Amino acid sequence: MAEETGQEKSEEPTEKRLREAREKGDIPRSRELGSTALLLSAAAAGLLFGEDVAFTMMSVMRESFTLDRQDVFDTSRMFTHLGEALYEGFFSLWGFFLLTLLAALLTPIALGGWNFSGQALQPKGSRINPLSGLKRMFSLKALMELGKGLAKFLLVGSFAIMVLWLDRPDLIALAREAVEPAVAHSLQILGWSFLVMSLSLIIISLVDVPFQLYDYNKKLKMTMQEVKDEMKNTEGKPEVKGRIRQLQREIAQRKMMSEVPEADVVITNPTHYAVALKYDQQGGGAPRVIAKGADFVALKIREVAEAHDVPLLSAPALARALYHNSEIGDEIPAGLYKSVAQVLAYVFQLKRSRQHLEEAPKPLHEDDFEIPEDLRADPESE
DSSP states (O other), X not given: OOOOOSOSOOBOOOHHHHHHXXXXXXXXOOHHHHHHHHHHHHHHHHHHHHHHHHHHHHHHHHHHTOOOHHHHHOTTHHHHHHHHHHHHHHHTTHHHHHHHHHHHHHXXXXXXXXXXXXXXXXXXXXXXXXXXXXXXXXSHHHHHHHHHHHHHHHHHHHHHHHHHHHTHHHHHHGGGSOHHHHHHXXXXXXXXXXXXXXXXXXXXXXXXXHHHHHHHHHHHOBOHHHHHHHHHHHHOOXXXXXXXXXXXXXXXXXXXXXXXXXXXXXXXXXXXXXXXEEOOTTTOSOOEEEEEEETHHHHHHHHHHHHTTOOEEEOHHHHHHHHHHOOTTSBOOXXXXXXXXHHHHHHHHHHHHHHTTOOOOOOOOGGGOOOOGGGOOOGGGO
Protein backbone atom coordinates (compact mmCIF):
# COMPACT_ATOMS: atom_id res chain seq x y z
CA MET A 1 0.00 0.00 0.00
CA ALA A 2 1.31 3.41 -0.87
CA GLU A 3 2.00 5.66 2.05
CA GLU A 4 -0.22 8.64 2.63
CA THR A 5 1.60 11.63 1.15
CA GLY A 6 -0.99 14.25 2.00
CA GLN A 7 -1.24 15.29 -1.68
CA GLU A 8 -3.63 12.61 -2.90
CA LYS A 9 -7.22 13.77 -3.16
CA SER A 10 -8.71 10.97 -1.15
CA GLU A 11 -11.08 12.89 1.15
CA GLU A 12 -14.73 13.60 0.39
CA PRO A 13 -15.51 17.31 -0.16
CA THR A 14 -16.66 19.18 2.93
CA GLU A 15 -19.85 21.21 3.19
CA LYS A 16 -17.79 24.39 2.89
CA ARG A 17 -16.13 23.14 -0.30
CA LEU A 18 -19.51 22.22 -1.82
CA ARG A 19 -20.99 25.58 -0.82
CA GLU A 20 -18.12 27.52 -2.37
CA ALA A 21 -18.45 25.51 -5.58
CA ARG A 22 -22.16 26.38 -5.82
CA GLU A 23 -21.34 30.05 -5.24
CA LYS A 24 -19.03 29.87 -8.25
CA GLY A 25 -21.76 28.26 -10.34
CA ASP A 26 -20.09 24.84 -10.28
CA ILE A 27 -22.87 22.29 -9.84
CA PRO A 28 -23.50 18.85 -11.40
CA ARG A 29 -25.27 19.07 -14.72
CA SER A 30 -26.21 16.52 -17.38
CA ARG A 31 -26.81 17.81 -20.89
CA GLU A 32 -28.13 14.40 -21.89
CA LEU A 33 -30.83 14.59 -19.23
CA GLY A 34 -31.88 18.04 -20.43
CA SER A 35 -31.92 16.99 -24.09
CA THR A 36 -33.93 13.88 -23.31
CA ALA A 37 -36.49 15.84 -21.30
CA LEU A 38 -36.88 18.46 -24.05
CA LEU A 39 -37.35 15.85 -26.76
CA LEU A 40 -39.85 13.87 -24.70
CA SER A 41 -41.83 17.04 -23.88
CA ALA A 42 -41.84 18.02 -27.55
CA ALA A 43 -43.03 14.52 -28.52
CA ALA A 44 -45.77 14.65 -25.89
CA ALA A 45 -46.83 18.09 -27.11
CA GLY A 46 -46.95 16.75 -30.67
CA LEU A 47 -49.28 13.93 -29.65
CA LEU A 48 -51.51 16.22 -27.58
CA PHE A 49 -51.68 19.32 -29.78
CA GLY A 50 -50.26 18.26 -33.15
CA GLU A 51 -53.57 17.64 -34.86
CA ASP A 52 -55.03 20.99 -33.76
CA VAL A 53 -51.88 22.79 -34.89
CA ALA A 54 -51.98 21.07 -38.28
CA PHE A 55 -55.61 21.98 -38.98
CA THR A 56 -55.00 25.54 -37.77
CA MET A 57 -52.09 25.86 -40.21
CA MET A 58 -54.23 24.42 -43.01
CA SER A 59 -56.90 26.99 -42.23
CA VAL A 60 -54.32 29.78 -42.20
CA MET A 61 -52.94 28.68 -45.57
CA ARG A 62 -56.46 28.42 -47.04
CA GLU A 63 -57.39 31.90 -45.85
CA SER A 64 -54.07 33.39 -46.96
CA PHE A 65 -54.50 32.17 -50.53
CA THR A 66 -58.19 32.95 -50.77
CA LEU A 67 -58.40 36.55 -52.01
CA ASP A 68 -61.48 38.51 -53.00
CA ARG A 69 -61.60 41.52 -55.33
CA GLN A 70 -61.14 44.00 -52.49
CA ASP A 71 -57.97 42.24 -51.30
CA VAL A 72 -56.49 42.28 -54.80
CA PHE A 73 -56.85 46.05 -55.27
CA ASP A 74 -56.03 47.09 -51.66
CA THR A 75 -52.32 46.48 -50.92
CA SER A 76 -52.77 47.23 -47.19
CA ARG A 77 -54.89 44.09 -46.88
CA MET A 78 -51.72 42.03 -47.32
CA PHE A 79 -50.46 43.15 -43.91
CA THR A 80 -53.84 42.41 -42.35
CA HIS A 81 -53.76 38.83 -43.65
CA LEU A 82 -50.16 38.45 -42.50
CA GLY A 83 -50.98 39.67 -38.97
CA GLU A 84 -53.95 37.34 -38.67
CA ALA A 85 -51.90 34.39 -39.92
CA LEU A 86 -49.07 35.08 -37.45
CA TYR A 87 -51.51 35.50 -34.57
CA GLU A 88 -53.34 32.22 -35.24
CA GLY A 89 -50.15 30.32 -35.92
CA PHE A 90 -48.39 31.55 -32.78
CA PHE A 91 -51.25 30.85 -30.40
CA SER A 92 -51.83 27.42 -31.88
CA LEU A 93 -48.32 26.50 -30.62
CA TRP A 94 -48.88 27.45 -26.96
CA GLY A 95 -48.89 23.78 -25.90
CA PHE A 96 -45.44 23.20 -27.42
CA PHE A 97 -44.07 26.34 -25.81
CA LEU A 98 -45.46 25.50 -22.37
CA LEU A 99 -44.29 21.88 -22.18
CA THR A 100 -40.81 22.59 -23.54
CA LEU A 101 -40.41 25.60 -21.22
CA LEU A 102 -41.32 23.51 -18.18
CA ALA A 103 -38.88 20.80 -19.25
CA ALA A 104 -36.08 23.35 -19.75
CA LEU A 105 -36.67 24.87 -16.30
CA LEU A 106 -37.36 21.80 -14.19
CA THR A 107 -34.84 19.32 -15.58
CA PRO A 108 -31.68 21.15 -14.33
CA ILE A 109 -33.26 21.53 -10.88
CA ALA A 110 -33.80 17.77 -10.66
CA LEU A 111 -30.05 17.08 -10.70
CA GLY A 112 -28.14 20.03 -9.25
CA GLY A 113 -30.91 22.22 -7.91
CA TRP A 114 -31.66 25.82 -8.78
CA ASN A 115 -28.52 27.96 -8.67
CA PHE A 116 -27.63 31.44 -9.93
CA SER A 117 -24.08 32.71 -9.63
CA GLY A 118 -22.66 35.99 -10.86
CA GLN A 119 -19.16 34.52 -10.70
CA ALA A 120 -20.02 32.05 -13.45
CA LEU A 121 -20.75 34.98 -15.79
CA GLN A 122 -17.37 36.63 -15.24
CA PRO A 123 -14.83 36.18 -18.07
CA LYS A 124 -11.96 33.80 -17.32
CA GLY A 125 -8.73 33.51 -19.26
CA SER A 126 -8.55 29.78 -18.60
CA ARG A 127 -11.60 29.28 -20.82
CA ILE A 128 -9.67 30.48 -23.90
CA ASN A 129 -6.33 28.99 -22.88
CA PRO A 130 -5.22 26.59 -25.67
CA LEU A 131 -3.40 24.31 -23.23
CA SER A 132 -6.49 24.00 -21.07
CA GLY A 133 -8.54 23.27 -24.16
CA LEU A 134 -6.16 20.49 -25.25
CA LYS A 135 -6.26 19.03 -21.75
CA ARG A 136 -10.05 18.95 -21.86
CA MET A 137 -10.00 17.35 -25.34
CA PHE A 138 -7.98 14.36 -24.10
CA SER A 139 -9.58 14.00 -20.68
CA LEU A 140 -11.80 11.21 -19.37
CA LYS A 141 -14.79 13.51 -19.69
CA ALA A 142 -14.05 14.12 -23.39
CA LEU A 143 -13.77 10.38 -23.94
CA MET A 144 -17.12 9.96 -22.20
CA GLU A 145 -18.67 12.62 -24.46
CA LEU A 146 -17.34 10.83 -27.55
CA GLY A 147 -18.76 7.53 -26.32
CA LYS A 148 -22.13 9.18 -25.63
CA GLY A 149 -22.19 10.66 -29.13
CA LEU A 150 -21.55 7.32 -30.77
CA ALA A 151 -24.04 5.59 -28.48
CA LYS A 152 -26.71 8.17 -29.29
CA PHE A 153 -26.12 7.75 -33.00
CA LEU A 154 -26.40 3.98 -32.79
CA LEU A 155 -29.40 3.97 -30.45
CA VAL A 156 -31.45 6.61 -32.23
CA GLY A 157 -30.55 5.15 -35.63
CA SER A 158 -31.55 1.66 -34.53
CA PHE A 159 -34.83 2.87 -33.07
CA ALA A 160 -35.53 4.93 -36.21
CA ILE A 161 -35.02 1.90 -38.46
CA MET A 162 -37.22 -0.19 -36.18
CA VAL A 163 -39.99 2.43 -36.16
CA LEU A 164 -39.91 2.85 -39.96
CA TRP A 165 -40.05 -0.90 -40.41
CA LEU A 166 -43.04 -1.26 -38.08
CA ASP A 167 -44.86 1.72 -39.62
CA ARG A 168 -44.51 0.53 -43.23
CA PRO A 169 -48.19 -0.43 -43.61
CA ASP A 170 -49.42 2.90 -42.24
CA LEU A 171 -46.99 4.91 -44.36
CA ILE A 172 -48.11 3.10 -47.52
CA ALA A 173 -51.79 3.55 -46.56
CA LEU A 174 -51.36 7.35 -46.42
CA ALA A 175 -51.24 7.50 -50.21
CA ARG A 176 -54.81 6.13 -50.47
CA GLU A 177 -56.36 8.52 -47.90
CA ALA A 178 -57.98 11.89 -48.44
CA VAL A 179 -55.97 14.99 -47.60
CA GLU A 180 -57.38 15.88 -44.20
CA PRO A 181 -57.52 12.31 -42.80
CA ALA A 182 -54.05 11.72 -44.23
CA VAL A 183 -52.71 14.80 -42.40
CA ALA A 184 -54.18 13.63 -39.09
CA HIS A 185 -52.91 10.08 -39.65
CA SER A 186 -49.41 11.24 -40.62
CA LEU A 187 -49.19 13.47 -37.57
CA GLN A 188 -50.13 10.54 -35.37
CA ILE A 189 -47.43 8.38 -36.98
CA LEU A 190 -44.89 11.19 -36.68
CA GLY A 191 -45.73 11.87 -33.02
CA TRP A 192 -45.44 8.26 -31.89
CA SER A 193 -42.27 7.71 -33.94
CA PHE A 194 -40.69 10.81 -32.43
CA LEU A 195 -41.68 9.68 -28.95
CA VAL A 196 -40.20 6.20 -29.39
CA MET A 197 -36.93 7.60 -30.73
CA SER A 198 -36.78 10.10 -27.87
CA LEU A 199 -37.33 7.30 -25.36
CA SER A 200 -34.14 5.68 -26.60
CA LEU A 201 -32.17 8.60 -25.13
CA ILE A 202 -33.29 7.61 -21.62
CA ILE A 203 -30.70 4.84 -21.77
CA ILE A 204 -27.98 7.44 -22.39
CA SER A 205 -29.27 9.61 -19.54
CA LEU A 206 -29.25 6.67 -17.12
CA VAL A 207 -25.52 6.28 -17.82
CA ASP A 208 -24.67 9.99 -18.01
CA VAL A 209 -26.30 11.18 -14.77
CA PRO A 210 -24.33 8.85 -12.44
CA PHE A 211 -21.14 9.65 -14.36
CA GLN A 212 -21.68 13.41 -14.00
CA LEU A 213 -22.28 13.03 -10.25
CA TYR A 214 -19.17 10.85 -9.91
CA ASP A 215 -17.04 13.26 -11.97
CA TYR A 216 -18.30 16.27 -10.00
CA ASN A 217 -17.53 14.61 -6.67
CA LYS A 218 -14.10 13.50 -7.89
CA LYS A 219 -13.28 17.03 -9.04
CA LEU A 220 -14.10 18.50 -5.61
CA LYS A 221 -12.30 15.86 -3.54
CA MET A 222 -9.70 17.23 -1.14
CA THR A 223 -6.32 16.22 0.20
CA MET A 224 -5.88 15.54 3.90
CA GLN A 225 -3.90 18.77 4.23
CA GLU A 226 -6.70 20.79 2.62
CA VAL A 227 -9.19 19.32 5.10
CA LYS A 228 -6.90 20.22 8.02
CA ASP A 229 -6.34 23.75 6.73
CA GLU A 230 -10.08 24.25 6.26
CA MET A 231 -10.83 23.02 9.77
CA LYS A 232 -8.16 25.35 11.16
CA ASN A 233 -9.53 28.33 9.24
CA THR A 234 -13.11 27.47 10.18
CA GLU A 235 -12.55 26.84 13.87
CA GLY A 236 -9.79 29.41 14.28
CA LYS A 237 -6.27 29.23 15.69
CA PRO A 238 -5.78 27.73 19.18
CA GLU A 239 -4.79 31.06 20.72
CA VAL A 240 -7.89 32.74 19.23
CA LYS A 241 -10.16 29.95 20.50
CA GLY A 242 -8.52 30.24 23.93
CA ARG A 243 -9.16 33.96 23.99
CA ILE A 244 -12.80 33.39 22.99
CA ARG A 245 -13.26 30.85 25.79
CA GLN A 246 -11.68 33.28 28.24
CA LEU A 247 -14.09 36.04 27.19
CA GLN A 248 -17.00 33.62 27.49
CA ARG A 249 -15.93 32.69 31.02
CA GLU A 250 -15.62 36.36 31.94
CA ILE A 251 -19.10 37.09 30.61
CA ALA A 252 -20.52 34.09 32.48
CA GLN A 253 -18.79 35.19 35.70
CA ARG A 254 -20.12 38.75 35.39
CA LYS A 255 -23.63 37.38 34.89
CA MET A 256 -23.15 35.03 37.84
CA MET A 257 -21.91 37.85 40.08
CA SER A 258 -24.99 39.91 39.24
CA GLU A 259 -27.12 37.10 40.74
CA VAL A 260 -25.25 36.99 44.07
CA PRO A 261 -27.10 39.99 45.66
CA GLU A 262 -30.37 38.01 45.20
CA ALA A 263 -29.04 34.99 47.14
CA ASP A 264 -30.45 33.95 50.53
CA VAL A 265 -27.12 32.63 51.77
CA VAL A 266 -23.54 32.01 50.66
CA ILE A 267 -21.98 28.82 52.05
CA THR A 268 -18.18 28.99 52.23
CA ASN A 269 -15.23 26.67 52.89
CA PRO A 270 -14.50 29.34 54.37
CA THR A 271 -11.87 30.60 51.88
CA HIS A 272 -11.45 27.99 49.16
CA TYR A 273 -15.08 27.56 47.99
CA ALA A 274 -18.21 29.70 47.92
CA VAL A 275 -21.70 28.60 46.84
CA ALA A 276 -24.64 31.04 46.67
CA LEU A 277 -28.13 29.58 47.17
CA LYS A 278 -31.57 31.02 46.57
CA TYR A 279 -34.88 29.51 47.69
CA ASP A 280 -38.16 30.52 46.06
CA GLN A 281 -40.73 30.01 48.78
CA GLN A 282 -43.59 30.69 46.35
CA GLY A 283 -42.39 28.26 43.66
CA GLY A 284 -42.27 25.25 45.93
CA GLY A 285 -39.12 23.76 44.36
CA ALA A 286 -35.78 22.97 45.95
CA PRO A 287 -33.16 25.70 46.52
CA ARG A 288 -31.11 26.56 43.46
CA VAL A 289 -27.41 27.29 43.03
CA ILE A 290 -27.13 30.76 41.49
CA ALA A 291 -23.35 31.17 41.81
CA LYS A 292 -20.34 29.12 42.77
CA GLY A 293 -16.60 29.42 42.53
CA ALA A 294 -13.21 28.51 43.93
CA ASP A 295 -10.21 30.56 45.01
CA PHE A 296 -10.36 34.02 43.39
CA VAL A 297 -13.96 33.57 42.18
CA ALA A 298 -14.96 32.44 45.66
CA LEU A 299 -13.36 35.57 47.08
CA LYS A 300 -15.31 37.79 44.67
CA ILE A 301 -18.57 36.01 45.58
CA ARG A 302 -17.92 36.68 49.27
CA GLU A 303 -17.09 40.32 48.60
CA VAL A 304 -20.29 40.88 46.60
CA ALA A 305 -22.33 39.06 49.26
CA GLU A 306 -20.87 41.17 52.07
CA ALA A 307 -21.49 44.37 50.10
CA HIS A 308 -25.19 43.47 49.75
CA ASP A 309 -25.72 42.06 53.27
CA VAL A 310 -26.13 38.48 52.07
CA PRO A 311 -25.45 36.10 55.01
CA LEU A 312 -22.22 34.10 54.87
CA LEU A 313 -22.09 30.70 56.55
CA SER A 314 -18.90 28.69 56.99
CA ALA A 315 -19.61 24.98 56.39
CA PRO A 316 -16.58 23.42 54.66
CA ALA A 317 -17.97 19.92 54.04
CA LEU A 318 -21.33 21.22 52.81
CA ALA A 319 -19.65 23.87 50.61
CA ARG A 320 -17.44 21.21 49.00
CA ALA A 321 -20.41 18.89 48.43
CA LEU A 322 -22.48 21.64 46.82
CA TYR A 323 -19.59 22.83 44.65
CA HIS A 324 -18.72 19.40 43.25
CA ASN A 325 -22.27 18.01 42.85
CA SER A 326 -24.31 20.90 41.44
CA GLU A 327 -24.25 23.28 38.49
CA ILE A 328 -25.22 26.92 38.31
CA GLY A 329 -28.96 27.26 37.75
CA ASP A 330 -29.74 23.71 38.93
CA GLU A 331 -31.49 22.61 42.08
CA ILE A 332 -29.33 21.17 44.84
CA PRO A 333 -28.93 17.36 45.02
CA ALA A 334 -31.67 15.54 46.92
CA GLY A 335 -29.13 14.15 49.37
CA LEU A 336 -28.35 17.67 50.60
CA TYR A 337 -31.96 18.80 51.14
CA LYS A 338 -31.85 18.31 54.92
CA SER A 339 -28.52 20.10 55.41
CA VAL A 340 -29.49 23.04 53.19
CA ALA A 341 -32.89 23.23 54.92
CA GLN A 342 -31.05 23.63 58.26
CA VAL A 343 -28.94 26.42 56.75
CA LEU A 344 -31.94 28.28 55.32
CA ALA A 345 -33.90 27.90 58.55
CA TYR A 346 -30.98 29.34 60.47
CA VAL A 347 -30.62 32.25 58.02
CA PHE A 348 -34.33 33.11 58.08
CA GLN A 349 -34.33 32.99 61.92
CA LEU A 350 -31.25 35.20 61.97
CA LYS A 351 -32.93 37.78 59.70
CA ARG A 352 -36.10 37.75 61.79
CA SER A 353 -34.14 38.20 65.03
CA ARG A 354 -32.35 41.21 63.58
CA GLN A 355 -35.58 42.79 62.36
CA HIS A 356 -37.43 42.31 65.68
CA LEU A 357 -34.37 42.73 67.93
CA GLU A 358 -34.79 39.22 69.28
CA GLU A 359 -32.19 36.81 70.53
CA ALA A 360 -30.08 35.34 67.72
CA PRO A 361 -30.50 31.60 66.99
CA LYS A 362 -27.91 29.12 68.12
CA PRO A 363 -25.03 29.00 65.56
CA LEU A 364 -24.70 25.93 63.37
CA HIS A 365 -21.67 23.66 63.59
CA GLU A 366 -20.04 21.31 61.11
CA ASP A 367 -21.37 18.30 63.01
CA ASP A 368 -24.95 19.47 62.50
CA PHE A 369 -24.93 18.60 58.80
CA GLU A 370 -25.58 15.11 57.44
CA ILE A 371 -23.84 14.68 54.08
CA PRO A 372 -24.13 11.33 52.22
CA GLU A 373 -20.87 9.59 51.46
CA ASP A 374 -21.49 9.65 47.70
CA LEU A 375 -21.76 13.47 47.84
CA ARG A 376 -18.93 14.10 50.27
CA ALA A 377 -15.78 15.56 48.65
CA ASP A 378 -12.37 14.62 50.02
CA PRO A 379 -10.50 17.81 51.01
CA GLU A 380 -7.10 16.13 50.68
CA SER A 381 -7.68 15.36 47.00
CA GLU A 382 -8.28 19.00 46.15
